[in-house]
Amino acid sequence: MKSLLDVVNEIDNFPYHGSKSYDQYVGRLWEFHLANDSRAHGYIPDFVVQAMPWNSDFRIDDSSDPRRVTLLKSSLTDANQAIADLLLSARGDKIFKCLNGWRNEEYRILGAKLDLKIERAGAGLFGITTTGVHMTVYTRSPDGEILLWVPKRSMTTKKNPGKLDSSVAGGVPAGVEPFECLVKEAAEEASLSPELTRLRAKATGCVMEYHVEDAGEGLLEPSVKFVYDMEIDRETVLQPADAEVEEFRLMTATEVQENIVAGNYKPMCVMVLIDFLIRHGILTIENEKDYSELVARTHRFLPFPLRPE
Amino acid sequence: MKSLLDVVNEIDNFPYHGSKSYDQYVGRLWEFHLANDSRAHGYIPDFVVQAMPWNSDFRIDDSSDPRRVTLLKSSLTDANQAIADLLLSARGDKIFKCLNGWRNEEYRILGAKLDLKIERAGAGLFGITTTGVHMTVYTRSPDGEILLWVPKRSMTTKKNPGKLDSSVAGGVPAGVEPFECLVKEAAEEASLSPELTRLRAKATGCVMEYHVEDAGEGLLEPSVKFVYDMEIDRETVLQPADAEVEEFRLMTATEVQENIVAGNYKPMCVMVLIDFLIRHGILTIENEKDYSELVARTHRFLPFPLRPE
Numbered sequence: 280m281k282s283l284l285d286v287v288n289e290i291d292n293f294p295y296h297g298s299k300s301y302d303q304y305v306g307r308l309w310e311f312h313l314a315n316d317s318r319a320h321g322y323i324p325d326f327v328v329q330a331m332p333w334n335s336d337f338r339i340d341d342s343s344d345p346r347r348v349t350l351l352k353s354s355l356t357d358a359n360q361a362i363a364d365l366l367l368s369a370r371g372d373k374i375f376k377c378l379n380g381w382r383n384e385e386y387r388i389l390g391a392k393l394d395l396k397i398e399r400a401g402a403g404l405f406g407i408t409t410t411g412v413h414m415t416v417y418t419r420s421p422d423g424e425i426l427l428w429v430p431k432r433s434m435t436t437k438k439n440p441g442k443l444d445s446s447v448a449g450g451v452p453a454g455v456e457p458f459e460c461l462v463k464e465a466a467e468e469a470s471l472s473p474e475l476t477r478l479r480a481k482a483t484g485c486v487m488e489y490h491v492e493d494a495g496e497g498l499l500e501p502s503v504k505f506v507y508d509m510e511i512d513r514e515t516v517l518q519p520a521d522a523e524v525e526e527f528r529l530m531t532a533t534e535v536q537e538n539i540v541a542g543n544y545k546p547m548c549v550m551v552l553i554d555f556l557i558r559h560g561i562l563t564i565e566n567e568k569d570y571s572e573l574v575a576r577t578h579r580f581l582p583f584p585l586r587p588e
Numbered sequence: 589m590k591s592l593l594d595v596v597n598e599i600d601n602f603p604y605h606g607s608k609s610y611d612q613y614v615g616r617l618w619e620f621h622l623a624n625d626s627r628a629h630g631y632i633p634d635f636v637v638q639a640m641p642w643n644s645d646f647r648i649d650d651s652s653d654p655r656r657v658t659l660l661k662s663s664l665t666d667a668n669q670a671i672a673d674l675l676l677s678a679r680g681d682k683i684f685k686c687l688n689g690w691r692n693e694e695y696r697i698l699g700a701k702l703d704l705k706i707e708r709a710g711a712g713l714f715g716i717t718t719t720g721v722h723m724t725v726y727t728r729s730p731d732g733e734i735l736l737w738v739p740k741r742s743m744t745t746k747k748n749p750g751k752l753d754s755s756v757a758g759g760v761p762a763g764v765e766p767f768e769c770l771v772k773e774a775a776e777e778a779s780l781s782p783e784l785t786r787l788r789a790k791a792t793g794c795v796m797e798y799h800v801e802d803a804g805e806g807l808l809e810p811s812v813k814f815v816y817d818m819e820i821d822r823e824t825v826l827q828p829a830d831a832e833v834e835e836f837r838l839m840t841a842t843e844v845q846e847n848i849v850a851g852n853y854k855p856m857c858v859m860v861l862i863d864f865l866i867r868h869g870i871l872t873i874e875n876e877k878d879y880s881e882l883v884a885r886t887h888r889f890l891p892f893p894l895r896p897e
Binding site: 568575 | 790881884891894
């Protein structure tokens with residue numbers, strides 16, 4: 280049977296500095312840079328750089344080490360327009376499958392000096408750090424045992440059909456505060472009233488991971504997920520409010536853990552659940568051999584700026 | 589005024605890979621190795637390698653890159669004896685100030701294949717990862733506000749006199765389970781009964797940091813601190829049980845934060861308190877600009893094994 284760390288290794292699969300594959304792996308990537316900013320904001324795999332219909336708004340420099348792609352526009356309006364134009368052009372040419380999932384919603388480029396935005400479906404093409412919110416809603420059995428509210432995704436939803444998920448989760452669009460995003464998602468996904476979420480949801484930190492799609496060969500997806508807990512009474516019942524979720528069920532922590540190692544969870548929420556199990560004293564140094572490593576891996580120091588200098 | 593991140597930068601001051609000083613800094617260090625184990629277990633600064641009275645139990649190899657010190661003894665008894673003999677000899681010669689604080693208590697070398705031990709006062713000379721337990725004991729005001737029990741160390745104690753500290757804290761000696769160590773320390777330091785600690789203390793994760801003494805020029809001290817919370821009623825009062833603590837006071841989270849940035853806390857417990865303030869929703873992404881970085885920095889991925897292969 281897999282361990283939790285085995286599952287984490289599949290999700291947080293960008294190599295760590297000091298591992299055997301690190302130098303070779305990173306050496307094959309391109310850095311994504313913004314005008315007037317010495318810091319990289321993402322890594323782009325070579326197949327994306329080769330396929331993208333770059334125009335003169337970008338400089339493609341394969342003589343630098345590491346190789347880099349630089350957005351040359353330095354004003355807010357021009358830079359945002361350049362990104363949008365490029366992605367629309369790539370979408371029109373049907374070059375990247377990910378752009379089929381166009382959202383008309385944008386992520387902010389975390390750490391950029393300007394308020395720069397990228398269409399969500401295209402964020403992975405630039406390898407920027409994305410932002411999400413995840414909330415675990417739980418109650419307690421009469422003898423005090425924690426029971427988690429777990430949604431099962433609909434079999435007809437496009438991404439991760441039939442998989443288990445965080446009680447509430449979503450990407451944070453540019454210009455929206457994470458907590459406000461959470462309040463909205465809780466109502467839309469789990470029929471939780473804004474009043475209840477505002478009263479009971481508690482910020483408990485964030486989970487950071489560095490995922491690479493297609494077992495390390497695909498798009499690079501570093502992420503920060505702001506994490507919230509909400510304990511509710513046993514009378515409050517979570518209900519699907521849109522077609523994405525089929526049903527909500529109450530599960531013990533043991534059932535959650537079994538479903539994680541069985542691969543029944545959507546990968547994107549696994550780190551959030553492991554963090555929950557650790558913070559609530561369900562996993563301990565005495566019962567989980569990889570305890571300290573799981574704590575470090577769920578809170579990865581990402582190599583890109585999280586806020587402007 | 590300092591930010592929390594400024595304080596964290598002083599404590600977690602081993603450079604990160606990718607920072608300007610990393611390669612040069614690490615290039616000046618020696619790796620500490622054990623027999624039949626390809627993984628390094630610590631970094632040793634050059635001044636220690638030059639001053640230590642090495643004997644034939646150790647190989648000093650300055651032609652390898654990085655340079656390394658290897659303990660050659662491969663049996664459990666011989667290896668432990670070799671470490672003990674070396675440190676006793678260095679202590680006799682009064683070479684290192686840290687050995688004046690000889691404890692007659694040992695740390696386990698985390699991640700070693702054998703059950704190897706190093707006298708606590710000498711752990712920093714090999715740069716191994718040390719293990720501790722920290723508990724924050726808190727109660728709530730009538731309106732629900734968190735109040736933390738904060739000890740002030742005695743002015744006559746040798747280390748960090750007069751500084752504020754974790755409610756309960758201590759190093760975990762080799763052969764002792766972290767939770768059992770916590771139960772003992774809670775009784776010895778804060779007069780908390782073993783029954784109460786066993787009932788109410790809750791494991792919530794661990795804090796990992798990489799400190800280098802003397803602002804980066806001294807001994808290397810990576811550490812794992814297992815973290816516990818204990819909420820108690822307002823009638824239970826913490827009392828000093830030994831001469832190390834002068835008094836316990838109840839403080840609001842704001843007072844704790846002010847004392848951290850004012851430098852009134854013992855540096856070793858600052859990360860534990862920041863982790864507490866984040867887990868309890870007192871610091872949030874909306875009120876703390878360095879939120880995500882503080883989460884990553886308090887849970888550092890250390891470059892040494894935390895458990896045997």
